[in-house]
Amino acid sequence: MMNQEDIDRLQRHLDGTIGDDEFQRLQTLLRENAEARRMLRDLSTVAVKLHELAAAGPGNAAVLPMPSSRPVWRQSRTLAAAAACAALVLTATEFFLHRPARTQPDPAQTFASVRNAIARLPAPPVASFPEWISPTDSMLRSKDSPL
Amino acid sequence: METSHITIPPNDPTADYLRQWTHYAPALRAFVRACVRNESEADEVMQETSVVAWRKFSTLADHARFPQWTAAIARYEILAARRRHARERLVLDEDIVAKVADEGAEEMPVRGAQLAALEDCIAKLPRERRDLALTAYAPGASIKSLAAQMGRTEGSLYQLLARIRQELLRCIERTLAREAQA
Secondary structure, eight states: OOOHHHHHHHHHHHHTOOOHHHHHHHHHHHHHOHHHHHHHHHHHHHHHHHHHHHHHOGGGSOOSOOOOOSOHHHHHHHHHHHHHHHHHHHHHHHHHHHSOOOOOOOHHHHHHHHHHHHHTSOOOOOOOOOOOOOHHHHHHHSTTOOO | OOOOOOOOOTTOHHHHHHHHHHHHHHHHHHHHHTTSSSHHHHHHHHHHHHHHHHHHGGGOOOGGGHHHHHHHHHHHHHHHHHHHTTTSTTOOOHHHHHHHHHHHHHTHHHHHHHHHHHHHHHHHSOHHHHHHHHHHHSTTOOHHHHHHHHTOOHHHHHHHHHHHHHHHHHHHHHHHHHHHHO
16 A cells, blocks of 8 residues: 555656665565556556647647746837727717718608799699690681581 | 548458557556656666567467566667666666666566556546646656746755655555455
8 A cells, every 4th residue: 555655756757856775665666556557557648648738739828927038129019009009999989970870761751842842843834735726627727617 | 631541451460560669658657767767767677578579479379468568678679778878877876777677577467457447546546636747747848947947946946846746656556456356
């Protein structure tokens, strides 16, 4: 049966932080104890998986705060670019919020306006056509008519 | 940019090998890591294993045995790497490495299940612990500088990481026990 001290020794072996004296005790343990050998393989499996996930990409990357090593001038340039972008966004927002409202024309009002305009137009001249006389009537009215 | 479409013929050995290798590499790496001193030695062994496995892939009759077969190749490469580094500090004796490797090769199917369970277990960790673990294991991360940023000693940070790993191990055991009952 392994105790916590044995497990810690295995962990230090995996981390490469084990001392020379302790290493001899670890060798004895591993030579005699199958459970210790199995635990070494199991702990190695955990370490390999953590390595794999940590190397897999930004999704699994460190999120601990890290001190910035970027030069001050580069930070200032980044801030200026961010401020310019913010100003552009605010200006665009202001324009869209306060531009004159477009309203739909009222059909009744439009119709009345057109009707008034037509009414104000000058009246058309009256047609002066000659009185129409039918050919029969004209013949009857003739002096030469037998009737 | 012009792109070309590659048609892979059915039963293409290269494609078969790559599929198998990609699928089982994480479990194999976990097995290898237990037998070597650090990550760079694990890289070395994995590279050699992948080359030898590719060269001999045509001799593997039963592809279902791929994990155990590659573990057997890796065992040989682990022992070869151990001999190359034998004069360095903190190298486990060969008989111990052989025992860890032999038992580990038999456990390959379990290793895959453990890795799958780990995804959920890591996701369930409290946010701060998960972020800390992933930060510490990120490529190029330095425990010394991380400890300085957190205002802790290196030793206390190593202890904290050890507790997180042990917590994850308990979570794996609970998950696999639940799955075995279901």
